[in-house]
Amino acid sequence: MYSHGSESLIKQARDIQESELQKFYSRLLKLLQGKELSHETIDSLQRLLLILSATKYTQRLPPELQKRITALLSSSAEQLQVLSSAVLRETLPSPGHEVNYNQEKTSLMNSHAAALLLSQARSRADLSSLCTQLIHGLEVRQAEGSAHSLSHTLPVINTILTHSPESLSEEHVTLLSKKLVDWLRYASITQGGGASSGGFFTGPRSRQPVPIAELDGTVSGDFFTVLCVGQGFTDDQWMNVYSFSVLRHWLLAYHSVSNGNTTADTDDRSEVDGSVVSMVSATSSSSRLLPPKERLREKAFQYCQRLIEQSDRKAHKRIDTDLQKACLVEAVCILDCVCEEDASLVFRTFPCVKALFSRLSSDLTFARVLLPIAQFYLHHGETAAVDCESVWNLVFGRFPAELFNEHFLAHELLRFLRLNLESLQLRVPQYTKSFPNLLKFLAWDSPAVVCDFADLLPSLVTTGTAVELLHTLLDLPCLSATLILQHRSACLPISDTGGRPLLLLDAFRSPSYRGLFLFLLRGEAGSGDTIDRLSTLHELLAEAADWPRVVQCAQTVPVLLYIFFNTVITGADDKLLAHLILVMLERSSLLLNIPKYIKEIHRVFSSQLLRLCKLHPSLVVDQSHELLEFAGATVNVYNKEDIYTHVVWVLGEYLSVSCDSRCSVRLITSCFETLEAVLFEITSSAPPPGTVCPAPRVITTLMSALAKLASRSHDLIPRVSLFLSKLKSVNRGGSLPWCTNEDDLTAIVTRGEELWSLLKAPGVAQSVLTPPPYISTPQWHRDTNMATPLRLRALTNLTHSM
């Protein structure tokens, strides 16, 4: 598809020499001065376009050429219009020849010229003038009866409304709202384009107007909508299509237009009057009394109701069934918008929406239509006092569980959650418990949705489910593999003899392991933090560790863990934090074995452990039993070096009376002995086969921790000093079984010497290694000696500044 030819064309266009370019310009100018439209002219203009658009740096055309091309904008040949508009959009007007947006020439403007004006607008004022002229053009043209050539007007106005609502005035809005009402509600109900009901022998006299039809072929009995068909269409039927296409945005944005000087008050009053009137005439259709905006709302409401009814008909073509779905989405969104503005419409709308929900809720192919319905329920369910449980069961239950692989649904559902987070947390209690289901979207297609989950995860962290959420996050790659198996299990026949997944598929289907997979696939939190046989599960899934989806998923987990911990640390009580530490210690050896995954998770754990203990130092004494158990297992030095180092560090730093008064001498001694044993072991023999020598950081951390503990319980000092002095006498030149690198050994021995010297003066050692809190976190304003000069200085500054 993409060939070398294309690549070289682009290169040629970019590298064109200035002299060649000038020659080309003059050739083109000559062609344009001729009267005829030839293929050569078209090709040359196209070539000019390629040259201009191939580079991101703007070129200016010679003024004469620019003038000629500008004149082509109003040519009768559409190709010339298209090309001139495109060329001029890629270049800049010559200085002094910028378009004057206030000129009254645009009533004859075609779509391509309008595109140029839009793209070259320099300010809101330009857009405002453009808007005025387009609306003026609408009036003029409609009088002439050639509305189809106005097809670009509504899209351009909608664009201006999108980018710069202030460029429209109240007057514009009123005028257009009136026109929209006409086109939406009162378009012709007969077929256009000279369609006749007669056969071969009918002449023009017997040509009777044929009524429009519905998508299933029956004759239409109501006003024209986008879901009506005919042999040909009248101009106002075209405008009906364009009007509906811009309607939702128009209703959303027409409030943000600029208000005139005095229209502000009258606008408010008309809003109040309008809503009073609509409450009174809740069931009447005589809306002529309403001001234009309110009338448009009423007509929009009727149009949407009709669309919903029309969508139930069986269309014959695929494009039409797709359109029906899109219309349903649009209709429900418009109804939602209209009800937001006028709450009295909720009672008229809800029966219709509710009926639609019942009609569609059992058909998962309509899932994307059910999302706007869920939004409607969320916004207006309370007003109408409707029970929304079945809606949420769908959104949080069936959709993620069964449609996790549909990327458009995932995108829209997650967007719905993001936009309505506060509301959901308030009104839908099952939201925070539904994370096992919601995370299925992430497990399936991580790169596409990780951004959304980064935003949503904080809202899913609650005290009750935090631990389960942590376990679930750590097992996301397993969930990923399981979803693949579930998906394949549904797609592949059992007797497929292709590749590796088959073994795993057997395990997936076998009753003895079914429970493990079912736990991962659960829909709701609350049935247990994790399972006992996690290691079995990891062994089974070891095969899946190189599946691309699983690897992609594993890459997102560290980021999510950071977000999780950030959220959980603020406002969590000690009990929960203690539990989290235990989970981290336990899970550090219980992870799916994907290259780099375990290392990354260990890194996150290390940094979070440090952070937790810094914030709540008493946790260390609290969990000392488990921490010591971890620190005492020598095997952890070799296969969990990062975490091990940090555990030892926190033990050394925070196991003291100043951090927690429950810290006893016995505890300190027992910790000391545990760490001492490990240190002896790792410095007396080579590492076990299959592992590398421990990094110097581990050893120095152990030594420092021992020194710190000894400084708090001076009886231990001799023991440490003995070890450290033995270390001093180690042969630096030689290589040891536990440390093969000379630089590393030097670092270790140097540190050992420093600690040994420090411990010779126990009092000094204590203040250095266990600084009292008033040194590590000074609060000078509380200290009686320091506070007085500070206060005096502050008072002096205050009195001087008055």
Place this chain on the structure above:
Amino acid sequence: MVRCFLIHTVCPVSALGPGESRVLYSRVFGPDESIVSEQSPELSPEERRLLQKEKVAVVARQVRSSVSLSREASGRPLVETVPGEEALALQEADSGVIRLRAGDPFDAEMSALWLGVQSLGFTLVCESHENLLLAEGTLRNLTRHCLEHLHMLGQGSEVLLRSNRVDALLSRLLPHGQLLFLNHRFAQSLEKEVAAYMAK
């Protein structure tokens, strides 16, 4: 509304770096967003155009990355199609949607829908509140027309040499970036106009 429509490469291009994408066709709709944004300093028109091109390039790169990750994850082999098999190519195309955060690269949050047809990607960037069902259908339709009228399954470079055809197509099916609710009759009528244009 649709902010822009792009046709770009999603395969490795020898002249470019590994994650980069060559933009073969781009059409940005509407005024430049920097003229109404409070944040942008006063930019000259050249700078504005440059900025716009860079934004388009950013989108192309992000979609390229998304396409390759999606293809890697699904593990489906790429089906090579030849001219005449446009319907099959469309059926076999990968599709997806990415969220473009506010500021990256457009001022407001956008959704970029993409269709990956072998080595090329067709991307529609639209506002995040847009009707994505309609946008998806429109993108498929546009892609089909591009593949057919520009013979894109072959080795030619018509997408570069006949880009005015894409402009004309967009002016009918996506005028100024407006998504249209077209039933088969309206669509047929517009497609007839397009075909008449292409025949010239």
